[in-house]
Amino acid sequence: MGWGSAGHKLFDPVARALIEAGASDELKEKTLTDLIPVLQEEDWDTELDSLQNFLDDPAIAKAFANNGILWED
Template identity: 80%
Template sequence: MGFGSAGMTFFDPVARALIAAGASDEVKEQTLGDLIRNLQAEDWDTELDSLQLFLDDPAIVRAFAANGIDWED
């Protein structure tokens, strides 16, 4: 069984907080990349839902891509 609530419970609030704080692209990529890896280890299965929310942020898109999650148009 997957970890479907990981996005709205953990990933999305952290990503929004980093954006609101004006975090650099490097900080967003590193922090969220680590978070993505950890959530995937817990069987996160709604990664694309979270990725879709942040498609306008290249650093976040890169963090997902570095963990094998790409948005297909």
């Protein structure tokens, strides 16, 4: 059984905090690229839900892509 709440309880708040703090694209990408596999190791299975929430932020979308998670239109 996957860890569906990792997105809305961990990933999404971290991503939003980075955005609200005015973090550079480089910092957002690096931080979230490193966070994604940690959550996946804990059986995060709703990555696409979180990706969908941040498709308008290229740095965050790239963090997902760096981990092989892509949004298919």
